[in-house]
Amino acid sequence: MSENPDLTNERASGTFETNAMAAVIYGSEKFAQRRREITEAISKIPEFQDSHPLVFMSREEKISEACRKLAVLSNYWNSLIDTSDEEEALHLYREVLGLEGHPLALHETMFIPSLIAQASDEQQEKWLGRAQRREIIGCYAQTEMGHGTNLRALETTATFDISTREFILNSPTITSLKWWPGALGKSANWSIVIANLIIKEHNYGPHPFMVQLRDEKSHEPLPGITVGDIGPKMAFNGADNGFLGFKNYRIPRENMLMRHSKVTSDGSYIKPPHAKIGYSSMVKVRSRMAMDQGLFLASALVIAVRYSAVRRQGYLEDKSREVKVLDYQTQQHRLFPSIARAYAFIFCGFETIRLYDQLLIDVQNGNTSGMADLHALTSGLKSVVTYQTGEGIEQARMACGGHGYSMASYISEIYGVAIGGCTYEGENMVMLLQLARYLVKSIEMIQNGKSRELGPMVAYLAENESEIDLNLGPNEYLKVFEYAARNQTWRATEKFQKLRNSGMSNEEAWNQASVELTRASRLHTRLYIMSTFINHVGSIVDQKVKGVLIDLLNVHVTYEVMDIGIYVQGLLSSNQMDLIRNQLYVSLETIRPNAVSLVDSFQISDMQLRSVLGRRDGNVYENLFKWAKSSPLNKTDVLPSVTQYLKPMMEKSKL
Numbered sequence: 001m002s003e004n005p006d007l008t009n010e011r012a013s014g015t016f017e018t019n020a021m022a023a024v025i026y027g028s029e030k031f032a033q034r035r036r037e038i039t040e041a042i043s044k045i046p047e048f049q050d051s052h053p054l055v056f057m058s059r060e061e062k063i064s065e066a067c068r069k070l071a072v073l074s075n076y077w078n079s080l081i082d083t084s085d086e087e088e089a090l091h092l093y094r095e096v097l098g099l100e101g102h103p104l105a106l107h108e109t110m111f112i113p114s115l116i117a118q119a120s121d122e123q124q125e126k127w128l129g130r131a132q133r134r135e136i137i138g139c140y141a142q143t144e145m146g147h148g149t150n151l152r153a154l155e156t157t158a159t160f161d162i163s164t165r166e167f168i169l170n171s172p173t174i175t176s177l178k179w180w181p182g183a184l185g186k187s188a189n190w191s192i193v194i195a196n197l198i199i200k201e202h203n204y205g206p207h208p209f210m211v212q213l214r215d216e217k218s219h220e221p222l223p224g225i226t227v228g229d230i231g232p233k234m235a236f237n238g239a240d241n242g243f244l245g246f247k248n249y250r251i252p253r254e255n256m257l258m259r260h261s262k263v264t265s266d267g268s269y270i271k272p273p274h275a276k277i278g279y280s281s282m283v284k285v286r287s288r289m290a291m292d293q294g295l296f297l298a299s300a301l302v303i304a305v306r307y308s309a310v311r312r313q314g315y316l317e318d319k320s321r322e323v324k325v326l327d328y329q330t331q332q333h334r335l336f337p338s339i340a341r342a343y344a345f346i347f348c349g350f351e352t353i354r355l356y357d358q359l360l361i362d363v364q365n366g367n368t369s370g371m372a373d374l375h376a377l378t379s380g381l382k383s384v385v386t387y388q389t390g391e392g393i394e395q396a397r398m399a400c401g402g403h404g405y406s407m408a409s410y411i412s413e414i415y416g417v418a419i420g421g422c423t424y425e426g427e428n429m430v431m432l433l434q435l436a437r438y439l440v441k442s443i444e445m446i447q448n449g450k451s452r453e454l455g456p457m458v459a460y461l462a463e464n465e466s467e468i469d470l471n472l473g474p475n476e477y478l479k480v481f482e483y484a485a486r487n488q489t490w491r492a493t494e495k496f497q498k499l500r501n502s503g504m505s506n507e508e509a510w511n512q513a514s515v516e517l518t519r520a521s522r523l524h525t526r527l528y529i530m531s532t533f534i535n536h537v538g539s540i541v542d543q544k545v546k547g548v549l550i551d552l553l554n555v556h557v558t559y560e561v562m563d564i565g566i567y568v569q570g571l572l573s574s575n576q577m578d579l580i581r582n583q584l585y586v587s588l589e590t591i592r593p594n595a596v597s598l599v600d601s602f603q604i605s606d607m608q609l610r611s612v613l614g615r616r617d618g619n620v621y622e623n624l625f626k627w628a629k630s631s632p633l634n635k636t637d638v639l640p641s642v643t644q645y646l647k648p649m650m651e652k653s654k655l
């Protein structure tokens with residue numbers, strides 16, 4: 001069937017090449033091209049297609065479907081991608097496995113990265129190759145039933161037995177059961193386990209251990225190990241998040257990951273070069289989250305924008321034909337600022353991935369000085385990005401009206417998966433407070449006359465802004481944001497200091513200032529996102545692409561400043577606020593002809609989107625009917641439950 005003419009017209013009105021935009025989104029023409037080639041190659045392999053729509057499957061079927069595809073994938077890895085390229089591998093996974101989780105998800109995102117960052121050279125020699133060849137399947141077991149955030153209260157113990165030179169793992173209580181780790185329940189046969197290292201009754205705190213969970217032949221749990229699935233979740237139901245308990249389970253001394261901390265065979269402990277170096281696997285995932293979440297948001301927007309261009313409802317001036325709902329200003333206001341955010345998040349994502357890769361090299365060379373900065377940055381970023389992604393996806397769902405609520409849109413699945421990110425890898429509020437510690441320290445440096453020592457990301461906290469000329473473009477909006485973030489950071493810090501000086505304990509003063517502190521963290525992070533977006537657009541060479549991204553940037557800066565209006569009242573007059581508001585409305589109109597091309601440029605395939613509403617060809621209605629007819633409930637006209645319960649009930653009522 002040919003493309004819906006409404007979408008054809010939208011594509012014709014685009015003022016730039018979507019391939020050129022994809023090269024900007026994905027960081028290089030080469031990678032954008034590789035993405036397309038991989039997508040194309042996959043589409044030609046029938047075994048990669050869903051055997052029937054995932055949304056009609058039970059959890060068992062979803063997990064089995066994912067395993068089936070992984071087995072097929074094992075025949076194609078080397079021919080489809082450059083296996084040393086993490087981005088290519090992740091694209092392949094997204095295309096083939098989708099977003100509902102699968103047995104190798106944590107293997108790739110946490111298990112292998114933990115081995116790379118935490119295992120010594122000899123340990124890597126022993127396990128990394130096996131992991132990379134997928135001879136073993138690993139996961140990352142840190143969170144327990146009783147504690148996920150407060151890692152110092154984890155209860156699992158790894159006690160060193162000097163006589164046998166082994167660690168004995170134990171889960172002393174119900175709450176000490178590992179709970180939540182992805183792929184732990186049924187798939188993984190090995191795990192990185194975070195347990196308290198105990199030597200001669202001294203607790204050295206949480207450390208990573210390489211632990212075999214299941215027999216490599218039979219896949220049966222080994223004696224001393226209790227393991228299983230934690231049950232259905234809000235989303236991610238293709239994943240077997242699990243529980244894990246140990247009873248006097250012994251592992252050799254060599255299985256503690258010893259690149260940084262070490263235990264010698266006589267039981268001496270060697271400290272790592274930085275106390276939090278064991279947390280690096282979390283920083284790795286957090287540094288990827290802006291990119292991953294940007295793509296979740298992008299997926300929901302591809303669906304909502306394409307659908308809004310084929311959905312006609314109501315009239316504007318012309319009463320002879322209903323309008324595309326995308327022409328309503330309210331619809332544009334609902335969707336376009338999110339398109340800008342998705343672009344901004346992906347740009348930030350590339351930046352933080354690069355920073356992590358650099359940090360990894362620095363740390364391997366013994367330089368840990370960048371750890372605090374990246375921890376602060378990624379803590380704030382993961383919190384703001386996951387929250388705003390959730391908001392944006394939910395708006396995208398509502399923008400699709402009734403059909404948005406149907407699983408045919410698939411938006412609810414994207415939403416459920418994306419908002420998991422508000423919780424995993426550090427609960428958002430907790431992570432905002434981690435960034436706040438860093439901001440408060442920065443203010444204290446200024447107060448102590450050490451402004452010159454501030455890093456580039458916080459230098460603005462020591463500056464001053466009194467007047468803004470908004471006609472000068474995005475950089476002036478950046479100054480508005482700097483004003484807001486600076487003001488809020490100072491106010492929150494002063495509140496904290498005042499409480500502390502009044503005699504309150506540090507902890508209590510912190511708690512009582514914490515809402516204000518999280519607000520400072522959000523503003524600081526949004527400033528970073530905006531500044532990254534502006535810098536990125538500034539560096540683009542293709543003039544047509546750059547022109548459209550400047551339009552999108554205008555949507556972004558005006559929307560974001562309106563959104564934080566309450567924090568800039570001391571800087572902007574109500575006339576200036578009106579001006580910004582009007583600029584936003586003009587920007588929405590300017591971006592309108594490029595809306596479909598902007599979401600097309602994400603180049604997310606139909607296979608990956610799994611959305612009837614978001615189909616590239618826009619043939620929504622006939623496919624919606626086809627999809628509904630394929631619902632298992634429609635296999636028969638009269639359901640057995642009607643015969644068994646409703647008929648007798650109705651018959652009885654007749655008497």
Ligand SMILES: CC(C)(COP(=O)(O)OP(=O)(O)OC[C@H]1O[C@@H](n2cnc3c(N)ncnc32)[C@H](O)[C@@H]1OP(=O)(O)O)[C@@H](O)C(=O)NCCC(=O)NCCSC(=O)CCCC(=O)O
Pocket residue numbers: 109140142143148149150151152182276279280282283285371372375423424425426427430434437438
């Ligand atoms: C909240 C904290 C950071 C607190 O840690 P703590 O050891 O109690 O620290 P504290 O004594 O309060 O001191 C904080 C201090 O430690 C620093 N710090 C904390 N983390 C790092 C880091 N990564 N790099 C560098 N520095 C770090 C902080 O900046 C603080 O420094 P400061 O004292 O202010 O100088 C920690 O417990 C934490 O990270 N909790 C969150 C747990 C988490 O993220 N779990 C993830 C589990 S895996 C997962 O969810 C996978 C999902 C993936 C998927 O499904 O895709």
Ligand SMILES: Cc1cc2nc3c(=O)[nH]c(=O)nc-3n(C[C@H](O)[C@H](O)[C@H](O)COP(=O)(O)OP(=O)(O)OC[C@H]3O[C@@H](n4cnc5c(N)ncnc54)[C@H](O)[C@@H]3O)c2cc1C
Pocket residue numbers: 106140141142143146147148149150179180181182236241420423424425426427428429430433
């Ligand atoms: C989909 C998913 C996948 C996951 N995958 C893994 C995995 O692979 N491996 C793994 O080990 N774990 C995994 N987890 C667990 C996850 O990392 C934790 O759930 C997360 O870190 C939050 O910890 P918590 O559950 O203890 O939340 P809690 O800390 O109990 O949070 C409850 C509330 O308390 C608040 N709170 C807690 N501490 C503070 C504080 N100091 N100050 C202010 N407020 C506070 C929080 O803000 C929150 O509102 C996963 C979780 C999910 C949802």
